Amino acid sequence: MRELIRKSYIEILKRCQYPNICKVLMGIRKCGKSYITNQFINNIDNKNCNIIYFDFNDIDVKLNYSTIELLHKQIIKKSNDKKQNILIIDEVQELKDWNILINSYTSKINFDVYITGSNANLLSKELSTLLTAKHTDIYIKPFNFKEYAEYMEYLKLDKEALFNEYFVYGGMPGRFLFDKNDHSAFYSYIKMIFSDIMTKDIFPRYKIENIVEFEAIFLYLMNNIGKIINCDNIRKYLISNNKSNISGSTIDNYLRNICDSFLLNKVPCYNLKTKNILNTNAKYYAIDTGFIKVNCIKYESNYGYILENIVFLHLLNNYSNILYIKEPHEIDFFCEKNNIRYLIQVCDEINSNNVKREIENLENIKINAIKIVICRKGPFYTTKSGIQIINIIDWLLE
Numbered sequence: 001m002r003e004l005i006r007k008s009y010i011e012i013l014k015r016c017q018y019p020n021i022c023k024v025l026m027g028i029r030k031c032g033k034s035y036i037t038n039q040f041i042n043n044i045d046n047k048n049c050n051i052i053y054f055d056f057n058d059i060d061v062k063l064n065y066s067t068i069e070l071l072h073k074q075i076i077k078k079s080n081d082k083k084q085n086i087l088i089i090d091e092v093q094e095l096k097d098w099n100i101l102i103n104s105y106t107s108k109i110n111f112d113v114y115i116t117g118s119n120a121n122l123l124s125k126e127l128s129t130l131l132t133a134k135h136t137d138i139y140i141k142p143f144n145f146k147e148y149a150e151y152m153e154y155l156k157l158d159k160e161a162l163f164n165e166y167f168v169y170g171g172m173p174g175r176f177l178f179d180k181n182d183h184s185a186f187y188s189y190i191k192m193i194f195s196d197i198m199t200k201d202i203f204p205r206y207k208i209e210n211i212v213e214f215e216a217i218f219l220y221l222m223n224n225i226g227k228i229i230n231c232d233n234i235r236k237y238l239i240s241n242n243k244s245n246i247s248g249s250t251i252d253n254y255l256r257n258i259c260d261s262f263l264l265n266k267v268p269c270y271n272l273k274t275k276n277i278l279n280t281n282a283k284y285y286a287i288d289t290g291f292i293k294v295n296c297i298k299y300e301s302n303y304g305y306i307l308e309n310i311v312f313l314h315l316l317n318n319y320s321n322i323l324y325i326k327e328p329h330e331i332d333f334f335c336e337k338n339n340i341r342y343l344i345q346v347c348d349e350i351n352s353n354n355v356k357r358e359i360e361n362l363e364n365i366k367i368n369a370i371k372i373v374i375c376r377k378g379p380f381y382t383t384k385s386g387i388q389i390i391n392i393i394d395w396l397l398e
Helices: 007-015 033-042 059-064 068-078 098-106 124-130 145-155 159-169 173-177 183-206 211-222 231-240 248-260 289-295 300-318 355-364 392-396
Strands: 021-027 049-055 084-090 111-118 134-139 264-271 276-286 320-325 331-337 340-349 370-377 388-391
Touching: 007 033, 007 134, 021 033, 021 098, 033 049, 033 084, 033 111, 049 068, 068 098, 084 098, 098 111, 145 159, 145 392, 159 289, 159 300, 159 392, 173 183, 183 211, 183 248, 183 289, 211 231, 211 248, 211 264, 211 289, 231 248, 248 264, 264 300, 276 289, 276 300, 289 300, 300 320, 300 331, 300 340, 300 392, 340 355, 355 370, 370 392, 388 392
Parallel strands: 021 111, 021 134, 049 084, 084 111, 264 320, 340 370, 370 388
Antiparallel strands: 264 276, 320 331, 331 340
16 A cells, blocks of 8 residues: 655644644544644654654553553653654543643643544544643544545556546545455445444443434435424424434434534524524535445436545635525535635536526626536536636546
8 A cells, every 4th residue: 555645634734733732533433543744744854853653553662651641651752852753642532531631741841742542532622621631623524626636646547537536435545455356355345444433432422222213314415415304394304214213403412413423514504594503404414425336225316426525525625614505596615715715516517408598597696706616527517697607626636
């Protein structure tokens, strides 16, 4: 397996390289947190810095430093008063009372502290309580398409072929361990990750008792990627399929658990009239299209929504305040980048039969924003009203 230097994350870590603020690397299992940590270590100037690294995935580390007292003694032993000490602890949540240790070392001027953990165990909303010291959250995600194309470049595939692969397989780094034609191995790998996230992170973390009920809701979301969802939709589905007579509040809690684990991301609705964000009718997108492939029963019929999911993942990496608009005209995404607002529609193909339909909603929205239609098949051009019709592959590779 080749190694891809994930430059964007390394640059973020370099910019954050200062003491008294703990850097928290979060992300789902197997998304590359440990690889990025090691790549960052390789980029540190060893002449001026002393690196102290512990990986709690390692059984020897778990056994030898099972308490914060034991780990503290080892950190002191490895520290260097004449250099800046870079303290990095992988999967820190495996250590009981880890926050006490981290708070202490973050406050030391000669220590620069980094920790990693899965989202289900290091929730940003709880870190402000656990970490009395200052901290900054860095979300690690699976390969985006640009990283995927960079990694696969040695195969000399054209951009369209690369995109077709990414569309199906997604960007989980470990998938490159398998031959691209070995579909069963790929599915087993993604299902293993999914199972681990559920059984090792979500179920124990949130004390889920009715696992069948919870999984039914998750599968419903996966089969309705990019569609407008609310608790009533889900409740009616479960009742009609004899799954459960679940309450709306329980569904709401389950949805929050799933999003906190980072498997799915919620996109709220923006009300143009009131200028309010409505959380009751939201859309949900997977953190990786590979999870859709192995969990979606209606995969083939969801092609357009999976394309929309890929656009969302690019927005998640590069844009902020991601919303959608339902009325008076439905717009797939309403977001910002560098204080510039964007209205974005997504479709597979633009042609003479559908161009009016695809651009009409954008034309009728009276918002000062850059208006874009992103699609796989053109023609690609700018309309008389200023709407840009852009090739999705070129847009993702910018």
